[in-house]
Amino acid sequence: MYILIEKFGLIPGWLLGALIVFLRYSMFAGITFSIFYVLKRQAFQGLKIQEKFPRASHMLSEARHSAVTAFVFALMGVGIYLLRRAGYTHLYSDISAYGWGYLLFSFVFLVLLHDTYFYWVHRLMHHRKLFRLLHRVHHLSHNPTPWASLSFHPLEAFLEIAIVPVAVLLMPFHPLVLFAFATWALFWNIIGHLGYELFPKGFVHHPVWRWLNTSTHHNMHHSRSHCNYGLYFNFWDTLMGTNHRAYRATFDHIKERRNLNMKMMLSLLLLLSLPLWATAQQNKDYGTPEERATRMTERMEQALPLNPGQVTKVHAINLKYARRIQEEAIDTEMNKLSAYFRIQKINQIKEKELLPLFDEKQKRNYESLKSEAKRQAMARFF
Numbered sequence: 001m002y003i004l005i006e007k008f009g010l011i012p013g014w015l016l017g018a019l020i021v022f023l024r025y026s027m028f029a030g031i032t033f034s035i036f037y038v039l040k041r042q043a044f045q046g047l048k049i050q051e052k053f054p055r056a057s058h059m060l061s062e063a064r065h066s067a068v069t070a071f072v073f074a075l076m077g078v079g080i081y082l083l084r085r086a087g088y089t090h091l092y093s094d095i096s097a098y099g100w101g102y103l104l105f106s107f108v109f110l111v112l113l114h115d116t117y118f119y120w121v122h123r124l125m126h127h128r129k130l131f132r133l134l135h136r137v138h139h140l141s142h143n144p145t146p147w148a149s150l151s152f153h154p155l156e157a158f159l160e161i162a163i164v165p166v167a168v169l170l171m172p173f174h175p176l177v178l179f180a181f182a183t184w185a186l187f188w189n190i191i192g193h194l195g196y197e198l199f200p201k202g203f204v205h206h207p208v209w210r211w212l213n214t215s216t217h218h219n220m221h222h223s224r225s226h227c228n229y230g231l232y233f234n235f236w237d238t239l240m241g242t243n244h245r246a247y248r249a250t251f252d253h254i255k256e257r258r259n260l261n262m263k264m265m266l267s268l269l270l271l272l273s274l275p276l277w278a279t280a281q282q283n284k285d286y287g288t289p290e291e292r293a294t295r296m297t298e299r300m301e302q303a304l305p306l307n308p309g310q311v312t313k314v315h316a317i318n319l320k321y322a323r324r325i326q327e328e329a330i331d332t333e334m335n336k337l338s339a340y341f342r343i344q345k346i347n348q349i350k351e352k353e354l355l356p357l358f359d360e361k362q363k364r365n366y367e368s369l370k371s372e373a374k375r376q377a378m379a380r381f382f
């Protein structure tokens with residue numbers, strides 16, 4: 001924000017800041033929404049907290065409210081800028097002034113402060129005299145999706161983060177910490193409104209993890225209202241006895257249906273981190289389609305194993321689809337995320353041709369070869 005305003009002036013800096021906040025929200029919400037509600041909806045079905053899916057018009061209105069929130073959040077940035085210019089804040093730009101230890105401490109402190117602040121302001125907003133004015137908009141979502149993450153009344157949006165400008169008046173913060181905090185807050189908001197429970201079985205009973213709130217926790221706040229007020233941590237809900245009585249049982253119930261194993265968690269992490277590489281160069285040295293197909297056939301020949309008659313057929317199929325991947329995903333200027341999905345799609349079509357050639361044992365070996373290849377692809381990424 002600081003740079004934007006210095007460069008473009010107060011109002012354009014504010015508008016640009018709002019745009020950035022909104023784009024960041026759209027990116028986070030858009031990616032998680034595409035994965036969980038569109039592309040992999042079937043695969044994650046068992047982890048859905050409420051079985052119904054909300055209407056598109058509803059999500060559109062959540063996105064509209066979130067756009068307004070972006071303007072309010074950016075306005076807070078302008079406020080902090082003005083306070084800083086007038087010399088009231090303790091913002092500092094040289095990390096060595098307080099050291100890395102303090103940088104880390106100030107981040108943790110801000111998160112804990114915001115968690116406490118949010119719990120009490122949130123409870124206050126549920127008071128019947130304040131609820132209609134401030135908090136009703138957010139509770140229009142009974143079955144939230146990631147699009148609800150910033151769906152607030154403008155006044156609530158203001159209250160949500162009003163503690164931040166106060167904090168910078170009282171103690172030293174590096175702008176990097178404020179940026180990290182904003183990202184952290186958005187991340188947890190997305191988790192809270194995801195609609196799917198991704199944390200593993202036993203999470204809510206673990207001596208340490210139980211203190212972290214889950215998607216189920218905030219989802220139940222939306223479906224039931226007078227419970228589960230906390231934001232990041234469960235300290236205040238536990239202390240004040242405001243956790244819903246069935247919170248942990250509901251979590252367990254979802255995990256009985258389906259538990260996300262480590263492999264799926266890793267794939268998910270990979271999917272979520274793909275946009276980071278989205279603009280990076282993508283056609284690294286994987287060789288020509290001919291080289292890739294030959295490598296693939298050789299591996300299959302050993303692992304399945306293939307008989308000489310099969311080798312020719314399998315190689316023809318491998319080559320055909322390696323060329324198709326080259327043309328449709330590698331040679332195009334497509335970003336990495338789209339290319340990833342395109343390649344997946346092509347591989348699915350290829351499998352339909354490949355599998356009928358194999359007997360049962362070969363099919364099983366093919367599956368393990370495939371998961372091994374996936375694991376290696378993932379390792380390459382990291």
Ligand SMILES: [Zn+2]
Nearest residue numbers: 122135139221
């Ligand atoms: Zn609420």
Ligand SMILES: [Zn+2]
Nearest residue numbers: 138193218222
């Ligand atoms: Zn909410």
